[in-house]
Amino acid sequence: xxxxxxxCPSWVLIGVDIISNLMNExxxxxxxxxxxxxxxxSFWPGLTVILIIEVSGALMSVASAxxxxxxxxxxxxxxxxxxGLAATVFAALIxxxxxxxVGESLLSVRILESSSNVMRQRLFRSLLVTEWEPLxxxxxxxxxxxxxxxxxxxxxxxxNVIPGIFSLGVQLVASFVALLYYEPKLAFLAFVLxxxxxxxxxxxxxxxxxxxxxxxxxxxxxxxxxQEAIQNFVIIKSFQLEQQNYKSLQELHENRMKWILxxxxxxxAANNVIAGGYWTGYFLAFGWGIVKLAQKTISFGTVTAFIQxxxxxxxxxxxxxxxxxxxxxxxxxxxxxxxLETMAIEKTTERVPKLTTVGINFHRVSFAYAxxxxxxxxxxxxxxxxxLVALVGSSGQGKTTMVRLLLALLxxxxxxxxxxxxxxGRYQVSSSTREWLTYVPQGNTLFSGSxxxxxxxGKPDVTLEEIERAARLACAWDFxxxxxQGINTCIGERGHGISEGxxxxxxxxxxxLKKAPVLILDEATSALDMxxxxxxxxxxxxxxxxxxxxxxxxxxxxLGVCSRVLRIRDxxxxxxKNDDIYSNNPLRCLGD
Numbered sequence: 041x042x043x044x045x046x047x048c049p050s051w052v053l054i055g056v057d058i059i060s061n062l063m064n065e066x067x068x069x070x071x072x073x074x075x076x077x078x079x080x081x082s083f084w085p086g087l088t089v090i091l092i093i094e095v096s097g098a099l100m101s102v103a104s105a106x107x108x109x110x111x112x113x114x115x116x117x118x119x120x121x122x123x124g125l126a127a128t129v130f131a132a133l134i135x136x137x138x139x140x141x142v143g144e145s146l147l148s149v150r151i152l153e154s155s156s157n158v159m160r161q162r163l164f165r166s167l168l169v170t171e172w173e174p175l176x177x178x179x180x181x182x183x184x185x186x187x188x189x190x191x192x193x194x195x196x197x198x199x200n201v202i203p204g205i206f207s208l209g210v211q212l213v214a215s216f217v218a219l220l221y222y223e224p225k226l227a228f229l230a231f232v233l234x235x236x237x238x239x240x241x242x243x244x245x246x247x248x249x250x251x252x253x254x255x256x257x258x259x260x261x262x263x264x265x266x267q268e269a270i271q272n273f274v275i276i277k278s279f280q281l282e283q284q285n286y287k288s289l290q291e292l293h294e295n296r297m298k299w300i301l302x303x304x305x306x307x308x309a310a311n312n313v314i315a316g317g318y319w320t321g322y323f324l325a326f327g328w329g330i331v332k333l334a335q336k337t338i339s340f341g342t343v344t345a346f347i348q349x350x351x352x353x354x355x356x357x358x359x360x361x362x363x364x365x366x367x368x369x370x371x372x373x374x375x376x377x378x379x380l381e382t383m384a385i386e387k388t389t390e391r392v393p394k395l396t397t398v399g400i401n402f403h404r405v406s407f408a409y410a411x412x413x414x415x416x417x418x419x420x421x422x423x424x425x426x427x428l429v430a431l432v433g434s435s436g437q438g439k440t441t442m443v444r445l446l447l448a449l450l451x452x453x454x455x456x457x458x459x460x461x462x463x464x465g466r467y468q469v470s471s472s473t474r475e476w477l478t479y480v481p482q483g484n485t486l487f488s489g490s491x492x493x494x495x496x497x498g499k500p501d502v503t504l505e506e507i508e509r510a511a512r513l514a515c516a517w518d519f520x521x522x523x524x525q526g527i528n529t530c531i532g533e534r535g536h537g538i539s540e541g542x543x544x545x546x547x548x549x550x551x552x553l554k555k556a557p558v559l560i561l562d563e564a565t566s567a568l569d570m571x572x573x574x575x576x577x578x579x580x581x582x583x584x585x586x587x588x589x590x591x592x593x594x595x596x597x598x599l600g601v602c603s604r605v606l607r608i609r610d611x612x613x614x615x616x617k618n619d620d621i622y623s624n625n626p627l628r629c630l631g632d
Contacts, residue, residue, distance in 0.1 A: 072374045079159045080198060086151045087203065093144040094207030100133045102214040107133060108344055148199050156195045159377075160187050166381050169471070172449035173410075174383040181264030186380065189259060190373035197370035201363050249368040251303035256376060258296035265292055307365055386448065386471045397425035398459050398476050398557040398588055400446065401466075402613075405455035407441055415441045417611030418455065423604075425462060425557070428581055428589040430599055432616075433608040439592045440482075442608070443560055446590075447474060459558075478556040480564035484543045486535040491520060492527040494546055498553035506553060513579040514549035515572050516542065540567040548576060559589040566595070577601045 080087070107130040114123035164187065167175060269276060269285055276285055400423040407416040415438040423429050431439050444450040445457045448469045459467045459476060467473055478498070486494050495507050507527060511517035519542055523529040535543035544567050551559060559580065565573040573595070580589055581601045591602060599605060605616045 068371070072371060072378075075374065075378055076194070076198065079162060080155055082158075083151050083155050086147055087199065090144055090148055090151070090199070091203045091206055093140050094203045095210045097137055097140060098207040098211035099214055100137050101211060102218055104130060104133045105215075105344075106218060112344055152195055152199045155199065156191050159191050159195060163187060163191070163377060163380055169386050169388075170380075171384045171386050171451075172444070178380075179260070179264045181267045182260040183380075184267075185256065185260040185263055186373075186376050190256060190376050193366075193369050193373035194377065197366055201366045201370070205363055248303065248306060248365050249372050251299060251306060252365075252369045252372045253376070254299040255296070255303055256373065258292070258299050262289075262292045262296050265289055387451070387468075388471050390472070392467060392472050392475055393461075395461050395476060395557055396587075397462055399423060399425045399461075400558065400588060400590070401456070401458050401460060402442070402445075403456045403458075405445065405452045405457055406611075407438075407445065407450065407453050414611055416452075416608075416613075419608075419611070419613045420455075421606060421613055421615075423588055423590065425460075425588055427604060428591065428602050429604045429606060430602040431590055431592045431606050431608065432594070437608045438611065439608060440562065443479075443562055443590075443592065445469065446558075446560065447477065447479065476556055477558045477560060478551040478554040479560045480544075480547050480551045480562065482563040482566070484535045484540060485547055486531060486543050488531065488533045488536075490525075490528050490530050491523075491546060494531075495527070495550050495553060498550040499555070502553055507549075510549040510552040511546075513552055513576070513582075514545045515568075515575050516545035516549050519545075541569075541572075544568060545572075545576070552579075557587050559587055560592075561589070562592045563594070564591075565593075574600070 107126050111123050111126035111130055114120070114126055167183070265288065269289070276282060402419050402421050405416055405419045406414065408414040419442075431442065433439055441450065445452060446469060448471055457469045459469065459473055461467075487497070492507070495510070496502055498510075499506070508517060511520055511527075519538075520527055520529075529537075531537045535546075538546075544564060548561075548564055551561075561580070565576055568576070577591075578601060580591075593599075607614050607616050
């Protein structure tokens with residue numbers, strides 16, 4: 041490579057570099073096009089109509105310039121009939137363009153919204169089947185920005201900008217041909233000035249793409265902070281962090297504003313240079329027309345046509361140059377969206393059979409997170425169908441990791457996690473085996489909406505009798521009946537409007553309704569008093585006579601109904617006897 045650089049002239053190397061960059065951009069553009077095709081397949085007819093309207097409008101602009109020339113020339117020549125006919129054609133072209141503009145606007149809005157929805161659904165569906173671990177690395181605020189702002193950038197470019205570029209191209213050719221007919225020298229002069237605008241704007245393309253990505257990233261950070269602050273207002277208020285959070289948000293705003301202004305300054309600088317080229321062409325056309333008019337070699341109508349046609353030769357170049365930032369923004373946003381589909385997809389298997397009894401097996405399972413921290417070290421255990429097992433241990437020892445492995449949210453670094461049936465069949469954990477699981481996680485996991493809607497998440501076709509039975513077993517029916525609208529009472533985000541303990545009981549009732557052969561309770565009764573907790577755990581034991589239940593807990597009251605107790609410590613899993621736990625210290629927390 042050094043020898044090549046030494047032997048070749050600098051202009052050759054520059055040319056090679058330009059061609060190489062151009063080929064890379066063509067390749068990236070083709071990748072984006074192929075990525076977008078499925079989302080816009082059903083919208084091609086509508087986009088074709090928009091393109092036809094745009095092209096027709098461009099041709100009508102040229103026809104209007106010619107009609108105005110004839111109207112003026114005929115009027116000066118006192119040929120009023122022909123002047124009136126030209127005026128009629130001129131007015132008709134304007135009216136037709138107005139109606140076509142209305143139709144195009146209505147159609148483009150419809151396609152824009154529909155295609156945005158299709159793209160968001162596609163990406164959302166992709167996120168739903170993406171492996172949990174890489175997905176959890178994205179902040180929800182960043183994902184929201186990509187699914188809103190970035191999707192809008194892409195669809196707006198496809199629906200509005202690209203058809204506009206085609207129409208500008210048609211307008212350029214038609215205007216150049218018309219101007220060439222009237223004044224060839226002026227036509228070539230106007231055409232020479234135009235490409236300089238495009239070349240200049242292209243030079244700024246890479247910088248604008250970089251700035252657009254920075255703006256989108258700063259927008260994500262801004263949204264992320266606002267979202268987390270809204271979700272944690274209680275913490276902010278209790279620790280008196282109002283002023284600190286306000287200052288932090290202001291700093292994020294200033295960072296976002298910095299990138300927006302920098303992008304705006306770059307765009308304005310490019311636009312001003314482009315505008316200078318435009319007005320230069322306009323001034324030359326105007327001056328040329330005055331000279332020719334003074335020499336009486338052209339008519340006044342031809343001067344007006346000159347000015348309009350030069351504008352219409354210059355305008356497409358300017359329009360194309362000014363669309364570069366939008367196309368560049370689209371490419372940057374498309375790259376951010378395509379990144380979401382590069383993550384690994386969940387491991388799936390064929391649809392699992394309907395089973396009423398399922399066992400759990402961990403065979404020499406090890407797991408370490410990306411930072412290298414080993415959580416599980418060759419864990420082996422078998423939980424037989426129908427057993428109710430307590431999983432205890434200090435925080436951070438790996439209890440939740442074991443649950444995530446069962447849910448196929450994580451994959452073991454080594455070893456196997458699988459389910460068994462009574463016939464000896466083995467089934468590797470996957471997204472399909474979640475059909476056998478029902479899960480009550482830590483914290484408030486209710487959706488905004490009615491209590492009935494939340495309960496139906498466990499079983500969409502549930503009857504009122506089934507809801508009542510599950511709610512009674514979860515000790516939730518009495519307080520639900522006391523609410524203003526009973527099970528139709530609406531709750532807010534994260535269960536706003538009911539207590540933490542009430543939210544836990546609704547979540548437990550939701551799990552009961554699924555009637556899955558494996559029930560996982562992850563600190564599911566932590567917000568309940570001991571008496572209520574014991575009632576629910578007894579109900580769990582009653583429900584799990586043929587089901588397997590794994591209870592993660594720090595409280596001793598859960599152990600009275602458990603047939604086994606497994607303790608996780610330093611990555612190892614050991615079995616303890618209930619009597620040993622009570623005899624050591626009946627009052628201590630199981631996490632100690």
